[in-house]
Amino acid sequence: MIEVKEALEIVAANSSVLSTQKISVQKALGYVLAETIYSPISMPPFRQSAMDGYAFIHSRRHQFDVVGISQAGDHANVKLKENQAVRIFTGAYVPNDADTVVMQEHVMVNGDSILIAKMPEPFANVRNKGEQISAEDVVFDANTLITPAAIGFLACLGITEITVYKKPKVAILVTGNELVKPGKKLSKGKIYESNSVMLQAALQTIGINKVKVHTVKDSLKATKKALQPILKKNDIVLISGGISVGDYDFVKEALLKNGVEELFYKINQKPGKPMFFGSKKDTLVFALPGNPASSLTNFYIYVYPAVKNKMGFSNTHLPKIVRKLENDIVNDTGKTLFLKALYNETSVTILEGQASSMLNSFAIANGLVIVPHDTESITKGTSVTILPID
Amino acid sequence: MIEVKEALEIVAANSSVLSTQKISVQKALGYVLAETIYSPISMPPFRQSAMDGYAFIHSRRHQFDVVGISQAGDHANVKLKENQAVRIFTGAYVPNDADTVVMQEHVMVNGDSILIAKMPEPFANVRNKGEQISAEDVVFDANTLITPAAIGFLACLGITEITVYKKPKVAILVTGNELVKPGKKLSKGKIYESNSVMLQAALQTIGINKVKVHTVKDSLKATKKALQPILKKNDIVLISGGISVGDYDFVKEALLKNGVEELFYKINQKPGKPMFFGSKKDTLVFALPGNPASSLTNFYIYVYPAVKNKMGFSNTHLPKIVRKLENDIVNDTGKTLFLKALYNETSVTILEGQASSMLNSFAIANGLVIVPHDTESITKGTSVTILPID
Numbered sequence: 001m002i003e004v005k006e007a008l009e010i011v012a013a014n015s016s017v018l019s020t021q022k023i024s025v026q027k028a029l030g031y032v033l034a035e036t037i038y039s040p041i042s043m044p045p046f047r048q049s050a051m052d053g054y055a056f057i058h059s060r061r062h063q064f065d066v067v068g069i070s071q072a073g074d075h076a077n078v079k080l081k082e083n084q085a086v087r088i089f090t091g092a093y094v095p096n097d098a099d100t101v102v103m104q105e106h107v108m109v110n111g112d113s114i115l116i117a118k119m120p121e122p123f124a125n126v127r128n129k130g131e132q133i134s135a136e137d138v139v140f141d142a143n144t145l146i147t148p149a150a151i152g153f154l155a156c157l158g159i160t161e162i163t164v165y166k167k168p169k170v171a172i173l174v175t176g177n178e179l180v181k182p183g184k185k186l187s188k189g190k191i192y193e194s195n196s197v198m199l200q201a202a203l204q205t206i207g208i209n210k211v212k213v214h215t216v217k218d219s220l221k222a223t224k225k226a227l228q229p230i231l232k233k234n235d236i237v238l239i240s241g242g243i244s245v246g247d248y249d250f251v252k253e254a255l256l257k258n259g260v261e262e263l264f265y266k267i268n269q270k271p272g273k274p275m276f277f278g279s280k281k282d283t284l285v286f287a288l289p290g291n292p293a294s295s296l297t298n299f300y301i302y303v304y305p306a307v308k309n310k311m312g313f314s315n316t317h318l319p320k321i322v323r324k325l326e327n328d329i330v331n332d333t334g335k336t337l338f339l340k341a342l343y344n345e346t347s348v349t350i351l352e353g354q355a356s357s358m359l360n361s362f363a364i365a366n367g368l369v370i371v372p373h374d375t376e377s378i379t380k381g382t383s384v385t386i387l388p389i390d
Numbered sequence: 391m392i393e394v395k396e397a398l399e400i401v402a403a404n405s406s407v408l409s410t411q412k413i414s415v416q417k418a419l420g421y422v423l424a425e426t427i428y429s430p431i432s433m434p435p436f437r438q439s440a441m442d443g444y445a446f447i448h449s450r451r452h453q454f455d456v457v458g459i460s461q462a463g464d465h466a467n468v469k470l471k472e473n474q475a476v477r478i479f480t481g482a483y484v485p486n487d488a489d490t491v492v493m494q495e496h497v498m499v500n501g502d503s504i505l506i507a508k509m510p511e512p513f514a515n516v517r518n519k520g521e522q523i524s525a526e527d528v529v530f531d532a533n534t535l536i537t538p539a540a541i542g543f544l545a546c547l548g549i550t551e552i553t554v555y556k557k558p559k560v561a562i563l564v565t566g567n568e569l570v571k572p573g574k575k576l577s578k579g580k581i582y583e584s585n586s587v588m589l590q591a592a593l594q595t596i597g598i599n600k601v602k603v604h605t606v607k608d609s610l611k612a613t614k615k616a617l618q619p620i621l622k623k624n625d626i627v628l629i630s631g632g633i634s635v636g637d638y639d640f641v642k643e644a645l646l647k648n649g650v651e652e653l654f655y656k657i658n659q660k661p662g663k664p665m666f667f668g669s670k671k672d673t674l675v676f677a678l679p680g681n682p683a684s685s686l687t688n689f690y691i692y693v694y695p696a697v698k699n700k701m702g703f704s705n706t707h708l709p710k711i712v713r714k715l716e717n718d719i720v721n722d723t724g725k726t727l728f729l730k731a732l733y734n735e736t737s738v739t740i741l742e743g744q745a746s747s748m749l750n751s752f753a754i755a756n757g758l759v760i761v762p763h764d765t766e767s768i769t770k771g772t773s774v775t776i777l778p779i780d
Contacts, residue, residue, distance in 0.1 A: 025572070073580060147753060148591035153750060153753045156581065158574075177461070357434075
């Protein structure tokens with residue numbers, strides 16, 4: 001049995017980043033860049049007006065004849081004399097001769113001529129070519145996370161394809177003779193299998209949308225056989241159940257017989273103690289406890305950062321926030337506790353129903369409060385660390 | 391022109407929740423419940439062992455003969471006498487006669503009999519029927535957000551279908567003769583169209599995955615015609631560009647001619663001032679500024695809560711966090727500022743490149759710092775409010 005901190009270090013040390021793939025910018029949300037991107041163009045690609053108004057050559061003059069027009073999308077390079085101006089719109093090409101744009105609100109129009117009532121500074125309201133970025137300059141360094149704004153910036157430079165780290169292929173293997181598929185009749189002694197849909201949904205929150213679910217009977221032979229192809233085809237294998245110490249828990253043995261190396265088994269925490277973590281080549285195996293709340297807790301604490309590591313993220317863990325505690329906490333277990341809790345802008349309340357079999361409190365919780373194994377009590381009003389799960 | 395606060399109120403007042411639909415629990419992540427859910431079964435459905443160990447009738451006795459076994463999934467209702475015990479596993483059916491389970495770590499086994507070394511309290515390690523929830527009890531009230539844990543809880547009760555509020559149908563209409571599709575050659579005076587992929591990605595972050603993008607030329611007639619079917623088929627219409635004061639910005643006129651009621655036009659903020667918000671029946675229209683950074687800012691401030699309102703969310707806005715400022719801020723505009731910023735666990739730094747045309751800073755920002763219109767300066771070290779966008 002190891003402490004949470006050590007378990008996290010072992011997971012991180014074994015979660016190497018995946019290989020790369022080319023992907024269209026349009027589909028790249030949530031991926032991490034695997035290359036440095038250089039700009040193919042300058043942005044803006046030409047001198048642009050930042051305002052609707054008039055472009056002219058700055059001088060002491062206030063009165064101008066309007067001799068042309070430059071709309072967005074045009075390339076009207078009107079020749080200008082000192083007493084001439086061009087009607088211009090936001091984003092439009094500023095004629096080569098012009099150096100300044102006055103906004104239309106500061107101009108009085110009289111037929112084909114204008115009088116500038118409030119003279120702007122020289123070069124005002126003109127966006128220079130390459131003001132945002134010059135051709136060949138770095139757009140993004142490798143390891144940048146692709147956000148909506150990043151997609152917008154890449155697209156505005158005309159970039160349509162980028163190289164990113166792949167998302168891991170994840171499979172779930174469900175064990176347990178007691179399990180019945182929701183929708184079917186529940187005979188005596190059986191319960192509904194809920195961990196696979198729960199874990200699929202949890203994976204979906206971090207962008208893993210296609211997950212194959214396998215089920216297997218509680219027998220060493222069946223589990224061993226089922227694991228073989230699953231270990232070959234996937235980067236991360238989540239196994240639900242069959243990993244506590246009962247005589248009918250075959251998962252660990254089946255894993256070892258399939259050449260999976262044990263990296264740790266059991267963590268000094270509550271819930272979620274009976275977890276096995278191992279690897280076979282680059283494939284990671286998390287044998288999660290069968291109890292739903294334990295399973296989901298360990299997903300957030302261990303699987304979540306492993307997925308993010310594989311995808312090349314720099315921040316791989318759930319962010320930590322701090323709030324003032326509304327209840328007293330007693331920890332007489334000597335274990336690290338992950339307590340289902342509801343936090344708001346200022347404080348956090350520990351919910352009732354912390355048993356590892358109970359999902360009710362998890363379903364209304366928006367965070368997990370961490371109580372270190374060597375902390376025996378925390379009094380109301382103390383600041384505690386929360387992992388937000390909403 | 392109105393203030394940000396008023397604009398937010400108008401958007402909220404006009405974003406009524408959509409109608410409902412039945413959906414499979416498996417696909418319900420991120421939806422909001424539109425019904426109260428009652429449990430069809432008790433959970434656990436029978437008295438369950440919480441441990442691997444032995445079930446027995448609690449008395450002063452310490453020695454027992456093991457007369458049977460109860461595995462998870464079984465329904466072995468072994469008859470027990472006072473001196474008899476049953477080998478039992480976590481989650482398995484506790485025989486009707488037994489009242490207590492002792493964990494195997496506290497037992498010495500000698501052939502077919504056991505000696506309990508550390509006697510548990512009466513009724514220990516037995517999960518009572520309905521301990522988590524009783525049949526007919528409320529599982530979730532209406533308006534509960536469906537999280538991974540909620541999906542798990544519904545599935546473990548055998549529930550396969552629920553009624554939720556629909557997601558809005560969203561379309562994007564892109565205007566601007568200056569725009570060229572990324573991947574094509576950029577002729578003089580043109581720029582790449584990036585707002586549609588950026589807004590699609592932003593919508594994806596809140597679960598709106600299918601968005602139709604339409605493009606139209608800068609003419610009143612074309613815009614008017616294009617809008618007609620789009621307004622009919624969608625719950626939310628985002629229009630990109632064509633809404634500032636230039637002579638070639640036809641969007642507002644085209645909207646009014648299509649029977650869209652103006653709810654506000656222009657907000658006292660920077661970036662993002664030239665925005666039109668209107669409605670036609672229950673369809674909302676956001677005519678967003680063409681400048682990418684303005685467009686994305688207004689997405690987060692106005693479109694985001696409207697989508698969440700339509701879907702029945704209680705918390706519709708981006709959460710607000712507070713950090714200490716690393717720079718001084720001067721606001722001589724009299725407008726509410728939304729500044730691209732990078733925050734960490736303790737502080738926040740305002741980024742360079744705040745111009746409304748610039749996406750670079752947005753692409754590396756993880757938050758928007760709000761500077762109220764009536765705040766003229768904020769000094770370094772002051773706590774400021776941030777909208778996290780990561």
